[in-house]
Amino acid sequence: MSGTSPAGEVPCGDEEEGGGHPRRWAILVAVCAALLVIVVDNTVLNVALPSVSASFGASTAWQQAVLDAYTVVFSGLLITAGAVSDRWGRRRAMVTGLVVLGLSSAAAALAWSVWWLVVTRALMGAGAALVMPATLALLVQVFPASERPRAFAVWGVVASVAMALGPVLGGAVVQLWGWPGAFLINVPVVCGAVAAIVRLVPESRDRQGRVVDPYSAVLITVGMTALTSAVIMAGEGGAGRPLPLACGILALVTVAVFLRRQRRAASPMVDLTLYRDRQFAGGSLAVTVISLGTGSTLFILAQYLQLVRGMGPLEAGLASFPMAAGIVLGSYAGGRAPGRIGHRRSVVLGFTGTAVGFLVLAALALYPGYGLVAVGLFLVGAGNGFAGPAVTSTVLGAVSKDRAGMGSALNDTHQQFGVAFGVAALGGLLAAVYRTELPSAVPGSARGALAATLDHSAAQGGVAGQELAEAARTAFTQAQTATMLAAGACVTAGVVVAAAVLRRDSPGTAEAGAGPSRRGRLACRRQHGGPTHEQRQDRLDAEG
Numbered sequence: 001m002s003g004t005s006p007a008g009e010v011p012c013g014d015e016e017e018g019g020g021h022p023r024r025w026a027i028l029v030a031v032c033a034a035l036l037v038i039v040v041d042n043t044v045l046n047v048a049l050p051s052v053s054a055s056f057g058a059s060t061a062w063q064q065a066v067l068d069a070y071t072v073v074f075s076g077l078l079i080t081a082g083a084v085s086d087r088w089g090r091r092r093a094m095v096t097g098l099v100v101l102g103l104s105s106a107a108a109a110l111a112w113s114v115w116w117l118v119v120t121r122a123l124m125g126a127g128a129a130l131v132m133p134a135t136l137a138l139l140v141q142v143f144p145a146s147e148r149p150r151a152f153a154v155w156g157v158v159a160s161v162a163m164a165l166g167p168v169l170g171g172a173v174v175q176l177w178g179w180p181g182a183f184l185i186n187v188p189v190v191c192g193a194v195a196a197i198v199r200l201v202p203e204s205r206d207r208q209g210r211v212v213d214p215y216s217a218v219l220i221t222v223g224m225t226a227l228t229s230a231v232i233m234a235g236e237g238g239a240g241r242p243l244p245l246a247c248g249i250l251a252l253v254t255v256a257v258f259l260r261r262q263r264r265a266a267s268p269m270v271d272l273t274l275y276r277d278r279q280f281a282g283g284s285l286a287v288t289v290i291s292l293g294t295g296s297t298l299f300i301l302a303q304y305l306q307l308v309r310g311m312g313p314l315e316a317g318l319a320s321f322p323m324a325a326g327i328v329l330g331s332y333a334g335g336r337a338p339g340r341i342g343h344r345r346s347v348v349l350g351f352t353g354t355a356v357g358f359l360v361l362a363a364l365a366l367y368p369g370y371g372l373v374a375v376g377l378f379l380v381g382a383g384n385g386f387a388g389p390a391v392t393s394t395v396l397g398a399v400s401k402d403r404a405g406m407g408s409a410l411n412d413t414h415q416q417f418g419v420a421f422g423v424a425a426l427g428g429l430l431a432a433v434y435r436t437e438l439p440s441a442v443p444g445s446a447r448g449a450l451a452a453t454l455d456h457s458a459a460q461g462g463v464a465g466q467e468l469a470e471a472a473r474t475a476f477t478q479a480q481t482a483t484m485l486a487a488g489a490c491v492t493a494g495v496v497v498a499a500a501v502l503r504r505d506s507p508g509t510a511e512a513g514a515g516p517s518r519r520g521r522l523a524c525r526r527q528h529g530g531p532t533h534e535q536r537q538d539r540l541d542a543e544g
Contacts, residue, residue, distance in 0.1 A: 021142035023200055028151055030196035031135045032158040034098055037189050038128040039162035041070060044170035044182050051179040056114040068232050069118045073125030075416045076225030080217040082133035082409025083269045086206040090134040090405055095194055097130025102190035109180035136408035140396055141204045149389040153335030156388035160327040168318055206403065216261055216269045223254035231420045270406060280398035282501030283391050284414045286494045290351060291418025293490030297380060300430060304480055307450050308473045322374040323381035330385025343390045344502040350387025351495045354380050358488030365481040430483045437475035450476045
């Protein structure tokens, strides 16, 4: 191997001492522009669905298909896309993904039928899957270990604020331009992001030249797509139907075959030995559990604000601003926290704040009012923002820089699966408690959701209809309380996992990046000759 490295890469021996790429903060802006498009696409379409339904006469099932096509393809391709970006080049993967995303967005805006929207949304998901792992992988390449928590904090702020403000942006553009506006807004942002990435971002790839196994790529893509589909369909009330059951079985079989193949492969697509590392395994489990609890927060509160408190879509979107503000302030503090109090304490403290936020939101049944909503959303956002940089740098610090795309893809997959499973599980809990709290006289066709019950009460009219509407809103508030308590329990479990599994690092060690990047240094020793895997693992366990 020559003394020079591909652009954007730091040689192994310089990993800790290097000062990072000279244009790393400008590169961060370009990466965040790409991230903005991906995250907004996940949320912006919700407020446009009524217009889509009116234009094409789309049923509820078709509307759900338009939403889910993006999520299913995005989640299913993440791991494969991460491996491809390591092999093919992260900048090249990101630019290709953005071009696919921009072209498919323009095609969606010109759709003439609902099935065309489903196809183009699936293509948008494929483009987003190519972009997402490369964003974090590139930050690992250009930032030194001591600055990564701050870079990850900015990355987390952009992702979370885009998610929170997506409904607001969607409501505004739909009101101005109709449903095509939800897709057209992607095009100028994509063009700007591509130009910035081509100009600023250096290319980087796996220096060991590992070949992507196409058979493994097909297995994990089919498995994750089937798993995500099964979870989504179960959350829509179809857990016992043949299709979700078939998807679940297909997911178990294909993922099991994939894992077996990875254990036997000389150069696996996913390094399963990472899960023996306490830092990687503990951080990954914690972020999955946290995502399970927080994934459905805005979905549930949007119904509360609009159907219980009577806000419009745009007003309800603006009402979620305290969460965005909490994320920004929490991330600002969280970017510096690992260097001051250590990674484990940062994660535990941040997740504890999120759990307290869910307890505040659970109190809405006793003390209704927007003030409590604002406080709860702020705490949830601030807690996630504070913990995010520490948990991300902990997980990715356990992965060698050459496999940064794979590590980023695994981190994103854990998070996406937690969100999907959380929406399914907590959405199911919400519906079950809601049906239990409704008066028994309400017919079955009006018991599925608050909107259906309110439509039934409006059709009934008179005093009886008003009383039924009030009872339905009370039932939903009770169900929301149970769901928020369950979400708080999930986050508390994440706190316990982080406290029990993650290694304790001193502030000085955390700032130097020694704790999270130990696995990366061991990978460098392996490249140039050094201890065996068993010796390395014994050392990790002893240091734990």
